[in-house]
Every structure is written in C-alpha cells, then in structure tokens.
Amino acid sequence: MTLTDNLGRGDRSRQAFLSRSTLLTSLVLIVGMLAVLIFNALPDSNALHVSGATVALLGKYFTYMLLALAVDLIWGYLGILSLGHGAFFALGGYAMGLYLNAQTSPLPGWQSIMSYFPVAALAILLAPGLLALVFGWLAFRSRVTGVYFSIITQALTFALMLAFNRNEMGLGGSTGLTRFYELLGFSLSGEGMTVALFVASGMAVLLAFWLCRAITVSRLGRVSMATRDAEARVRFIGYRVDHVKLALFVVSAMIAGVAGALYVPQVGIINPSTFAPLFSIEVVVWVALGGRATLYGALLGALVVNYLKTVLTGAMPDAWLFILGGLFVLVTMLLPQGIAGVISQWRGKRRDHEGGRDRQEQQDRQEKQEASA
Numbered sequence: 001m002t003l004t005d006n007l008g009r010g011d012r013s014r015q016a017f018l019s020r021s022t023l024l025t026s027l028v029l030i031v032g033m034l035a036v037l038i039f040n041a042l043p044d045s046n047a048l049h050v051s052g053a054t055v056a057l058l059g060k061y062f063t064y065m066l067l068a069l070a071v072d073l074i075w076g077y078l079g080i081l082s083l084g085h086g087a088f089f090a091l092g093g094y095a096m097g098l099y100l101n102a103q104t105s106p107l108p109g110w111q112s113i114m115s116y117f118p119v120a121a122l123a124i125l126l127a128p129g130l131l132a133l134v135f136g137w138l139a140f141r142s143r144v145t146g147v148y149f150s151i152i153t154q155a156l157t158f159a160l161m162l163a164f165n166r167n168e169m170g171l172g173g174s175t176g177l178t179r180f181y182e183l184l185g186f187s188l189s190g191e192g193m194t195v196a197l198f199v200a201s202g203m204a205v206l207l208a209f210w211l212c213r214a215i216t217v218s219r220l221g222r223v224s225m226a227t228r229d230a231e232a233r234v235r236f237i238g239y240r241v242d243h244v245k246l247a248l249f250v251v252s253a254m255i256a257g258v259a260g261a262l263y264v265p266q267v268g269i270i271n272p273s274t275f276a277p278l279f280s281i282e283v284v285v286w287v288a289l290g291g292r293a294t295l296y297g298a299l300l301g302a303l304v305v306n307y308l309k310t311v312l313t314g315a316m317p318d319a320w321l322f323i324l325g326g327l328f329v330l331v332t333m334l335l336p337q338g339i340a341g342v343i344s345q346w347r348g349k350r351r352d353h354e355g356g357r358d359r360q361e362q363q364d365r366q367e368k369q370e371a372s373a
Contacts (some may be wrong), residue, residue, distance in 0.1 A: 103183070176269060208258070288338060
C-alpha cells in the first residue's frame with residue numbers, strides 16, 4: 001500500500017468502520033459469551049454444562065486477547081515492535097492488586113489511597129499510560145525505531161522486573177500480591193463473581209476492538225499506516241510523526257493496563273514474573289500467529305496459542321517452550337501473514353472464482369442473445 005493510498009484515499013475508498021470483518025468478529029464475541037453463559041447455567045449433570053473453572057479460564061483468555069489487541073495496534077498499524085508490553089499489563093495488574101488487598105486490610109503510606117475503586121480505576125489507566133507517555137516521548141523524539149526500539153522496550157520491562165522484585169518497593173517483592181478475597185464488596189470465590197469477571201473481560205475485548213477499529217479507519221490510522229510504510233515521506237509532507245506514534249503507543253499501553261487489571265482477580269496473583277521479557281515475547285508470537293494489522297487476527301492468535309499452552313503444559317510441560325518457538329518459526333516461514341492472511345487469501349480466491357463464474361454466465365447469455373437474433 002503506497003503513501004498516497006494511505007493519506008489520499010477519498011470517501012468512496014475509505015474503509016468503513018462497520019466492515020464485514022468487524023461485524024463478524026463482534027458477532028462471534030457476543031455469541032461466544034452468550035453461549036458460555038447459557039451452558040454455565042445448565043445443571044451440573046447436563047453434558048453441555050460449562051464449569052466455573054472453565055469460565056474462569058476463558059475469562060483469562062479474554063485478558064490475553066485484550067493484550068494482543070494492544071500489541072497489534074502499534075505493531076500492525078504503526079510498524080513498532082514492542083517487546084515490553086508485559087510491563088504495561090503488569091502495572092495495571094499491580095494497581096488492581098493493591099485495591100484488592102486494601103479490601104481486607106489497610107495499606108501503609110501512599111498505598112492507602114488505592115482502597116477507593118475510582119482511584120484504583122484511574123491508576124489502572126494512568127500508570128501504564130504515563131509510563132508510555134514519558135518513555136515514548138523520549139524514544140520517538142530521539143527517532144529511535146526498528147530493532148533499537150524493541151531492545152529498549154525489552155530493557156524497560158526487565159528493569160521494572162528487577163525493581164518490583166525488591167522488598168523495598170512495598171509490593172510483595174518476588175512473591176508479589178496475592179490473597180484477594182473481595183471485589184466491590186462481593187466475594188471473589190463465588191461463581192457469580194467468576195461469571196461477572198468473564199463478562200467484564202469479554203466486554204472489554206469487544207469495546208477495545210471497536211476502539212482500535214475506529215482508530216485504524218480514522219485519519220490518525222491512515223497517517224499511522226503511512227508512517228509504517230514510508231516514515232521519511234510522511235515527515236517530509238509535514239506530519240509530526242512522533243506525535244502520531246506517541247498517541248497510539250499511549251492508547252495501546254492503557255489497553256494493556258486494563259487487560260492486566262482484569263487478569264489479576266481471575267488468577268488471584270500478580271508478581272514480578274509478569275514483567276519478564278519472555279512474556280512480552282510470547283505476546284508477539286500470539287499476534288504473529290494470528291496475523292498482524294487485522295485486529296481479529298490478534299484475538300484469534302491469543303486464543304489459539306493459550307489454548308495450546310493449557311493443553312500442552314499439562315501433557316508436555318518441559319517441551320512447551322520448544323513447541324512455541326517452533327510454531328513461531330514455522331509461521332514466519334510458511335504463513336508470514338498469519339491465520340488471518342490465510343483467511344483473506346481464501347476469501348480472495350472465492351471472490352475471484354465467483355467473479356469468473358459471473359463473467360462466464362454473462363458471456364453465455366450474450367452468446368445466446370446473439371444466436372437468437
């Protein structure tokens with residue numbers, strides 16, 4: 001796609017927000033959530049019953065899908081490969097963890113303000129957002145791009161992992177934050193709360209998907225794709241590329257923070273291992289497998305990889321990382337556009353086939369008309 005295609009397309013060629021892929025993805029998410037709720041409400045003796053543990057697992061998958069969406073927004077549409085998005089995810093998780101701990105016992109010092117949910121909700125957005133704002137402003141202003149940006153994002157999350165491992169931080173050290181019992185006055189151990197968190201996570205994925213879709217089809221999205229394809233030319237015609245990058249980077253970080261906040265009450269713990277660079281690299285694998293610059297591909301990749309992880313870590317725990325690495329290599333070599341790319345190619349061939357069949361039918365009709373004349 002050329003620079004002119006990204007910046008100069010008119011209303012006729014502008015991609016609509018309610019495209020077929022957007023509607024289909026939204027429909028699948030909504031129907032999937034409703035199906036889980038219906039099957040969960042069935043009696044335990046019913047063969048179609050979905051247990052509370054399965055609902056909690058699916059809720060965790062939703063938080064991973066939300067994180068993958070955040071990465072795809074900047075990697076797929078801006079060309080920025082972040083190997084440190086786990087840091088934003090973890091910061092959102094720690095903000096939620098402090099709030100949950102405050103429900104059972106008073107927190108010391110400045111942490112006491114986290115006992116109020118509005119403050120915690122604000123921290124979930126501001127902690128990763130401000131970090132992304134400061135870090136991104138310094139990096140983009142210095143025109144750090146490509147592999148160098150990936151390296152410093154990995155260094156950032158590694159440094160935060162070391163910092164949060166220290167007991168002096170007052171955040172549990174290497175153990176992290178755990179022993180969560182209540183959320184908004186409701187017990188976290190009840191199945192009703194499990195279902196509520198599942199629904200909240202699913203709705204967050206749906207809303208974030210719509211937000212990212214709205215951004216990508218807007219003028220900001222077209223400028224970001226032009227920056228991805230030809231940054232020097234975008235600078236030359238007068239756009240502030242660093243502002244475009246910073247805006248999407250901050251939005252992406254805040255989405256990751258929300259994902260971390262929803263993750264914590266469902267798994268019951270948050271610790272410095274979430275900052276580990278390996279986790280951020282895993283997220284990149286999810287997006288690569290699903291397909292970049294599609295949004296729905298990131299959701300699909302996160303779901304597929306984490307389902308495989310759940311199955312294979314139980315069957316072959318020592319071999320899982322080798323399988324994940326091999327999967328990434330195979331996808332890079334054989335499916336450079338991921339699963340979404342395969343789907344797009346299949347749809348393209350189907351359209352071509354239908355178009356050829358329509359042309360052939362039209363030609364046959366013309367021949368019959370000429371013969372009858």
